[in-house]
Amino acid sequence: MERISIEGAAAALLARLSPLPGRESVPLSALPGRVLAEDVSARLDVPPFDRSPLDGYALRSADLAGAGPGAPALLRVAGTVYAGGTFPGAVGPGEAVRIMTGAPIPAGADCVVRQEDTDGGREQVRVYSSLHAGQNLCLRGEDVTAGALLFRRGERMDWTHIPALAGQGVTEVAVFPLPRAAVLSNGDELVSPGAALGPGQIYDSNGPMLAARLASLHARPLLLPGGTDDPGVLARRLAGDLEKCDLAVTTGGVSVGEHDYLLRAAELLGAEVLFHGVAAKPGSPALAFLVGGKPVVALSGNPFAAAAMFEVLARPALERLAGAAHPLPRRLGAVLRGEIGKPSPVRRLVRARLEGGEVHVAPQGHSSGMALGLAGCNCLIDLPAGTPALSGGAAVEVILL
Ligand code: AMP
Ligand code: MG
Numbered sequence: 001m002e003r004i005s006i007e008g009a010a011a012a013l014l015a016r017l018s019p020l021p022g023r024e025s026v027p028l029s030a031l032p033g034r035v036l037a038e039d040v041s042a043r044l045d046v047p048p049f050d051r052s053p054l055d056g057y058a059l060r061s062a063d064l065a066g067a068g069p070g071a072p073a074l075l076r077v078a079g080t081v082y083a084g085g086t087f088p089g090a091v092g093p094g095e096a097v098r099i100m101t102g103a104p105i106p107a108g109a110d111c112v113v114r115q116e117d118t119d120g121g122r123e124q125v126r127v128y129s130s131l132h133a134g135q136n137l138c139l140r141g142e143d144v145t146a147g148a149l150l151f152r153r154g155e156r157m158d159w160t161h162i163p164a165l166a167g168q169g170v171t172e173v174a175v176f177p178l179p180r181a182a183v184l185s186n187g188d189e190l191v192s193p194g195a196a197l198g199p200g201q202i203y204d205s206n207g208p209m210l211a212a213r214l215a216s217l218h219a220r221p222l223l224l225p226g227g228t229d230d231p232g233v234l235a236r237r238l239a240g241d242l243e244k245c246d247l248a249v250t251t252g253g254v255s256v257g258e259h260d261y262l263l264r265a266a267e268l269l270g271a272e273v274l275f276h277g278v279a280a281k282p283g284s285p286a287l288a289f290l291v292g293g294k295p296v297v298a299l300s301g302n303p304f305a306a307a308a309m310f311e312v313l314a315r316p317a318l319e320r321l322a323g324a325a326h327p328l329p330r331r332l333g334a335v336l337r338g339e340i341g342k343p344s345p346v347r348r349l350v351r352a353r354l355e356g357g358e359v360h361v362a363p364q365g366h367s368s369g370m371a372l373g374l375a376g377c378n379c380l381i382d383l384p385a386g387t388p389a390l391s392g393g394a395a396v397e398v399i400l401l
Helices: 006-016 159-166 206-216 231-244 262-268 303-322
Strands: 024-027 056-059 073-081 095-099 111-114 124-127 149-151 172-175 180-185 220-223 247-251 272-276 287-291 294-299 331-337 348-355 358-361 379-383 395-400
Touching: 006 272, 006 287, 006 294, 006 303, 056 073, 056 124, 095 124, 149 159, 180 206, 180 231, 206 220, 206 247, 206 303, 231 247, 231 262, 231 287, 231 294, 247 303, 262 272, 262 287, 262 294, 294 303, 303 348, 303 379, 331 379, 348 395, 358 379
Parallel strands: 073 095, 180 220, 180 247, 247 294, 331 358
Antiparallel strands: 024 172, 056 095, 056 111, 073 124, 272 287, 287 294, 331 395, 348 358, 348 379, 379 395
C-alpha cells in the first residue's frame, strides 16, 4: 500500500467512524471531560432580575443632579433590601433604599450609588457624587438571555462550563458514552511491569503509556497483558477485545520484520484495511483496520513512535467515537528555541515543550526507541518533508498533546 499522509490517514479513519450510540445523563459534578450529546439552551435570564453589583443605595439619578464632594444630596432612607429579599414598595423622589450586593433593584430606582460615596446614613443619607440613569446596575439577562444557545452538541465540557449550566438550575446534562479502548502491546520480548525480567526481555512501556493517555483523553482504557508474536493468537485476542471495547490500539508488530504479524492478524479477521504506512516519522508503519466496523489502530512498538502516531491517528478516531465536534489535535505556530540538528527528508514529528509561544526541543535522546525524552513534553513539532536542520528562531508548527 502507498504511504498516506497523516491527514489522509486520520481522514480515512474519521470517514468510517461515528459518535457512539447511546446517551448518558450525568450530574454536573461528573461533567468535566464529557462531550455534550445535545445542544444546551438557556431556559432563564441570568441574572433573573436587575440587581445591585455593590453595597450602597438604590435611588433616582435625577435626585443627585449637581451633587458632589462639597455639595451632597440629602435623601430619606426608605428601607433596606438584602440579597435574597425584595423591597416591597417603590423608591419615590427624594428617597433612597439601602441595598446590598446581589439584592434586586427596587422599583422606581434607576441607579445605585456605592456606600463609599455616601455618609452611610440609616435614616437619611448624604450622597457625595452624581450618577446617571443605569449606573451600577447589573441588568436582568446581561449574562445569559433565555433561549440563547449556551453550548453545542460535540463540545467537550470542563469545569469552566459548569457555572453557566448551574446558573440555569440544570442538574444533569446528556452526554455521549465514554469510548472503551483496548490497549494491546505485541512482542514476545515484552514483560508487564511488576514481573521479573528474563534475558532478552524488556518491560512493556507502551501499554501503560497508552492506557494513561487514553484515560487523560477521557476514554475508558482496558489494558491487556502483552500479546505474542503469533498471528492466530493475535487475531483471536483482538476479536475478543473488540467485543468489550469500541476501539483497540495496539503497538508492535506492524513493520516488515519476520514477527510483524499485525497485518496477518487483520487478514485472518477479514478486516478492512484503511491504511498501512504513513508518510511521516517516527512510526511510519502504522496500520489501521476495521473489524466489524470497530477501528484497530496498530502502531509501531518504539515508544515514541507509538506516542506520536497515537496522537495524530488514534486520538482523532477516539475523539470521533466520543462525539467530539473537533476530533483533530490543535496546531499552533511557535518559535523554535534550541536547534534541530538533523534535516528531515521525510516529514517528522519531534517531541518538545511549548511555553509562551516558544518551543523547546527535549534535551534527551530523540530516537524513537527512547522514552525518557517524552517526559514533560506537551507538543510535537511537525516538520514537513524537506525541512533542513533548523536553528533557534525558526518558525515551526506544533501539534498540542
Ligand atoms: P516493533 O514495532 O514490534 O518492531 O518494535 C520496535 C521496537 O520497539 C523493538 O525494539 C521492540 O522491542 C520495542 N517495543 C515494542 N513494543 C514495546 C513496548 N510495548 N514497550 C517498549 N518497547 C517496545
Ligand atoms: Mg515486535
